[in-house]
Amino acid sequence: MSENFIRKIIHLDMDAFYASVEQRDNPDLRGRPVAVGGARERGVVAAASYEAREYGVRSAMPSTTALRKCPELVFVSPRFDVYKDVSRQIRAIFAEYTPLIEPVSLDEAYLDVTHNLKELASATQIAREIRAKILAETQLTASAGISYNKFLAKLASDYRKPNGQFVVRPEQGLAFVEGLAVGQFHGVGPVTAAKMNQLGIFTGADLREQTAEFLQQQFGKAGHYYFAIARAQDHRPVVADRLRKSVGSETTFAQDLTLFPDLLDGLRPSLEEVWEYCQRTGILGRTITLKVKYADFQQITRSRSTVSSIPSQAALERLCKELVESLFPLPKGVRLLGVSLSNLSNGQHAAGRQLTLSF
Missing domain, CATH: 3.30.70.270 (Reverse transcriptase/Diguanylate cyclase domain)
Known part of the structure; x- marks a missing residue:
């Protein structure tokens, strides 16, 4: 470009x-x-x-x-x-x-x-x-x-x-970004924002003062993204249909969840989001993965694969319920749940193609 x-x-x-x-x-x-x-x-x-x-x-x-x-x-x-x-x-x-x-x-x-x-x-x-x-x-x-x-x-x-x-507008981008708190940036979650604050980075202007090397040292691969957005740069195109390996959605909860019915309720919007994509595109998956982030930010996943593609929302919900059950007894509260499908296929092509549901 x-x-x-x-x-x-x-x-x-x-x-x-x-x-x-x-x-x-x-x-x-x-x-x-x-x-x-x-x-x-x-x-x-x-x-x-x-x-x-x-x-x-x-x-x-x-x-x-x-x-x-x-x-x-x-x-x-x-x-x-x-x-x-x-x-x-x-x-x-x-x-x-x-x-x-x-x-x-x-x-x-x-x-x-x-x-x-x-x-x-x-x-x-x-x-x-x-x-x-x-x-x-x-x-x-x-x-x-x-x-x-x-x-x-x-x-x-x-x-x-x-x-x-x-x-x-293009001439306004830098000024727009520099006055915002880093916690307002899409892609900077509460934990990353807190770490940035500890490093003395509170605004877009503060973030722009950091070198790419420093940001990559502190935040790994995401450091390159933070370096770019501090300069109002984002070269990601809008893609209507892209080759991907999975489709997923997740939710971070306002308060930690500890009870089985709560976890099922909290997971439902993500399940609906993923299945809506399957209905819209005709693409199905064979592997379901449950993502769990605990109150102390420890993250685990639980997966299950089927011989053929998961055929219905009811089947997807049943497998998710079994994966949630496998978490109990819970060692600590849950602050995030997500669900994703992989091993995608559309019936004619081995590789699945998806629209992004979450970032």
Whole structure:
């Protein structure tokens, strides 16, 4: 790619997606704090409306904690089939503008509109049109970030939430990054942010002062990525279909989980995400891997392979349940769970091809 080539990338993110769908379909929930998930003692919040977020309720939070923060919280059981249908509607709108669509989850995607199907020069206009079409066809709002790379577009989409959009132009990239706390950077988790803070790195400007050698010494291979994003650089393309070995999704919980029903509830959104990809692409896998990160950040995996591809969501859930059961008795609380499929095939080709579900 030429150094003078400038991409036009949009990051589209639905606003409080699951909760907003529930409020749309049930007028009694509108304007009220809503949590999608289990209300029982060992439930977990899968998503929270903006009204609930004002009380500090967040996804992956235990239901008991959420209720303490917001006693008026209304719990609604998730309807993943409905969310998937809405997601397909939204992606059909994206496809009117570009074939370069890289879904991150049911409610989030990157679009490369540098060369778009409507031959519009303005990515800002495209984002505005897409958001208007989403509202007209689904009665749901979306926020957008527009920039010249994926990293900045992702950051920008948070700036006008909900129901807004924000642009970071090429001449603004460096200044935009330098004023942000490193914990706001996509790809810098809480543990890495804490380590950076211990090293005296608090902002993008602090990060940019570090040499590539120092960052690689402290953070390994990720150091190269941190060196680049501190300079507002991200050369990853938006890929609509890429050759990969696995597809996966994971969730970090607001509080550590210790009970078997909690772990199953916490794993469900990731299971839904992975199976939605399988349904959309026709690609299936033979090996399922459960990723577990404990409260002390020790990480383990448990895997199981089948003779033929896992044929259904029920079969995937059954295997996941068995893998979760194998963790007990738990040595300590669980802060993250993830599930991935590998040994992929689409029936005709040995190698699977996937859209990225998580980063």
